[in-house]
Amino acid sequence: xxxxxxxxxxxxxxxxxxxxxxxxxxRYRYSKFTYSSLSSQFLEGRRLYWGSVPFHWGILFLFxxxxxxxxxxxxxxxxxxxxxxxxxLEIGAFMFGITVLFGLITLFVRRINNPRxxxxxxxxxxxxxxxxxxxxxxxxxxxxTTRWGSTWFASVLSPYLFSIxxxxxxxxxxxxxPLLIKLHLIGAFLIFTLFPFTRLVHMLVLPLQYIWRPYQxxxxxxxxxxxxxxxxxxxxxxxxxx
Amino acid sequence: xxxxxxxxxxxxVLLFGGLLIPTKAxxxxxxxxxxxxxxxxxxxxxxxxxxxxDLANVHTRNDEAWIIKFVxxxxxxxxxxxxxxxxLFEENNKVLMPDNNFTDAxxxxxxxxxxxxxxxxGSAPAPVFVPSVFTKQQETNGKQLFTxxxxxxxxxxxxxxxxxxxxxxxxxxxxxxxxxxxxxPRLQEQGVKGIISASPFPAMAHAYKGKIxxxxxxxNLSAFLKYVGESKNIGQGRDFGLNLLFSGLxxxxxxxxxxxxxxxxxxxxxxxxxxxxxxxxxY
Numbered sequence: 001x002x003x004x005x006x007x008x009x010x011x012x013x014x015x016x017x018x019x020x021x022x023x024x025x026x027r028y029r030y031s032k033f034t035y036s037s038l039s040s041q042f043l044e045g046r047r048l049y050w051g052s053v054p055f056h057w058g059i060l061f062l063f064x065x066x067x068x069x070x071x072x073x074x075x076x077x078x079x080x081x082x083x084x085x086x087x088x089l090e091i092g093a094f095m096f097g098i099t100v101l102f103g104l105i106t107l108f109v110r111r112i113n114n115p116r117x118x119x120x121x122x123x124x125x126x127x128x129x130x131x132x133x134x135x136x137x138x139x140x141x142x143x144x145t146t147r148w149g150s151t152w153f154a155s156v157l158s159p160y161l162f163s164i165x166x167x168x169x170x171x172x173x174x175x176x177x178p179l180l181i182k183l184h185l186i187g188a189f190l191i192f193t194l195f196p197f198t199r200l201v202h203m204l205v206l207p208l209q210y211i212w213r214p215y216q217x218x219x220x221x222x223x224x225x226x227x228x229x230x231x232x233x234x235x236x237x238x239x240x241x242x
Numbered sequence: 243x244x245x246x247x248x249x250x251x252x253x254x255v256l257l258f259g260g261l262l263i264p265t266k267a268x269x270x271x272x273x274x275x276x277x278x279x280x281x282x283x284x285x286x287x288x289x290x291x292x293x294x295x296d297l298a299n300v301h302t303r304n305d306e307a308w309i310i311k312f313v314x315x316x317x318x319x320x321x322x323x324x325x326x327x328x329x330l331f332e333e334n335n336k337v338l339m340p341d342n343n344f345t346d347a348x349x350x351x352x353x354x355x356x357x358x359x360x361x362x363x364g365s366a367p368a369p370v371f372v373p374s375v376f377t378k379q380q381e382t383n384g385k386q387l388f389t390x391x392x393x394x395x396x397x398x399x400x401x402x403x404x405x406x407x408x409x410x411x412x413x414x415x416x417x418x419x420x421x422x423x424x425x426x427p428r429l430q431e432q433g434v435k436g437i438i439s440a441s442p443f444p445a446m447a448h449a450y451k452g453k454i455x456x457x458x459x460x461x462n463l464s465a466f467l468k469y470v471g472e473s474k475n476i477g478q479g480r481d482f483g484l485n486l487l488f489s490g491l492x493x494x495x496x497x498x499x500x501x502x503x504x505x506x507x508x509x510x511x512x513x514x515x516x517x518x519x520x521x522x523x524x525y
Contacts, residue, residue: 002343053501077399081390083413087482091489098494099501144487147416151403155449172343173448178418 002175008186009160010169016192023196024204037202040120047110055103058096062139065093065150070161073154080151089150090143097140104133128191128198135187142180157185273355276348283442284339284433287359290371293433294334298360301353310349315341335428340442373431376465384466387459389413398453401463404446407470414482419446426464426471434464 028035041048069076080086108129111117143149156173163170174185195201284293300309304326312319312327316339319327331338344352386392389412390400401422406415408423415421426434438460441447455463 050498050502054498057497057501074397077397077403078393080403081393081400083389083391086390086413090486091493094486094490095493095497098490099497102494102498143490144483146418147406147414147483147486148403151399152416152418152445152449155399155403156445159448159451170448172444175343176444 005171005175008182009171009174010164012186012189013164016189020192020195024201027196027201035201035205036199038120038199040117043116043120044110044114047106047114051103051106051110053103054099055107058098058100058103061096062093062100065089066153069150069154070158073158076154077151080148080154086148086150090148093150094140094143097136097143100136101133101140104129104136108133124194124198128194128200131187131191131194135184135191138180138184138187142184146178146180157181273348273351273353276344276352277355279440280342280442281352283436283440287356288361290369291432292436293337293429294339295330297356299357300360301357306350306353309353310346313339313342313349313352314344317341337428337433371432374461374464376461376468380462380465381469382466384462384464384469385412387463388466394453394459395456396453398450398455404449409470410480414480417483419443422467422470424471426467431464431468434467435460438463 080089111121111125111129146152156177160170160174174182191200281297285295285297286292288296288298290296304312308326316327316331318341320331320338383392387394388401388407390402394400402413402415404416404419406417406421406423408421429437437443438455439457441450
């Protein structure tokens with residue numbers, strides 16, 4: 001058991017970090033243009049909206065909250081001292097967890113049900129989708145069965161993660177944690193390991209410059225008047241301005 | 243190809259390297275260090291019973307092999323029906339000693355330390371512990387410390403982050419660690435104080451590492467736990483688990499609907515809609 005814990009909570013995280021770092025650099029250097037979310041919006045947009053938007057808002061909130069509990073644990077502990085603040089944080093996180101779950105299920109059903117999407121779906125996409133689903137289900141179960149996660153993460157797991165990053169791994173506390181928490185941690189390390197091989201890399205090339213770039217003028221390269229000509233055969237809509 | 247080979251080699255080295263990294267630096271391991279870090283929460287040497295028995299001269303009561311086995315996993319021994327282990331368990335209010343990840347040599351080191359600190363045979367008996375008389379104010383302070391409305395002096399997390407109490411007047415506590423409603427009747431004052439001030443449980447020890455709970459705080463918390471443990475009319479405690487589930491579900495559905503309200507239409511109009519509308523207006 002000790003060897004297993006040592007491997008899962010010391011060896012595995014270091015493997016995950018190494019694979020993550022080497023993988024993202026290697027992929028960026030040798031196949032830069034695969035750094036993309038590989039959007040399939042052109043092929044199907046309606047269900048994508050109901051899956052993608054709840055999923056992304058939810059995962060952004062949860063990701064940054066996990067990051068905050070890791071980076072500024074004392075502030076989270078101080079914030080949670082007041083019961084109302086604790087409840088707001090816990091219920092808020094649970095709500096976003098639900099939107100992530102809803103989004104992931106919608107996206108998964110859309111993927112496997114739509115024949116147009118099959119050619120652009122890889123085995124790794126399905127693997128990642130299932131892994132994320134498992135992870136979010138575990139997270140929701142944890143929030144429900146092992147209260148109050150926001151505080152115990154900050155006070156017990158954050159020191160463990162720091163010990164990993166400072167190369168002085170200490171797994172005494174994490175080894176004594178319940179199975180669900182261990183599985184959630186292992187899932188997280190697994191996601192980091194797979195990160196460079198999946199479409200998750202799009203997180204690293206966020207088009208932030210879109211926020212401050214100048215407006216783009218969209219021009220059509222075909223005569224607009226011709227489109228509005230009532231003599232043209234229209235398959236769906238009759239032009240309104242003629 | 244070469245790069246692939248190098249990467250694979252590197253990963254294999256990492257994979258097995260991870261197994262070789264020690265979990266702790268044991269270079270300074272000594273019985274004293276271990277005793278004062280782990281055992282002291284529940285045991286004394288010649289100062290009387292705490293949560294567990296007084297360990298003075300423990301080596302004369304049991305043989306070394308038995309002590310090693312018991313310290314490493316008392317749970318397994320009790321389960322296997324070892325008569326001595328079961329008797330100890332019964333004598334000590336059926337409080338299980340957590341299993342310890344010590345090597346044989348480390349347990350021997352602890353026994354050596356206990357031997358060196360044990361009073362000689364025939365010396366004065368262990369002092370009798372006189373229980374404290376807690377005031378109402380101490381109970382109230384303890385309640386505030388437990389729920390977190392009063393911060394712990396050294397910044398540790400509030401007790402109810404991980405522990406629950408069946409007590410209507412406070413928010414439902416966490417469920418990571420043990421429910422403490424009957425902690426005081428089970429462990430008594432010495433046991434409660436010992437565990438709060440130097441927890442033998444790894445998760446709690448980590449949470450309060452460098453954030454020691456002061457003596458006054460330990461005293462006030464004990465006062466509150468005594469009140470909760472011995473009072474009859476404090477309710478059953480509110481189970482917030484289901485509230486969390488339903489509020490979260492309801493909130494999640496509301497969020498999904500909100501996403502729909504705000505953005506659903508935005509993707510269905512073309513980017514030149516404004517130009518198109520303007521043209522109609524001026525036509």
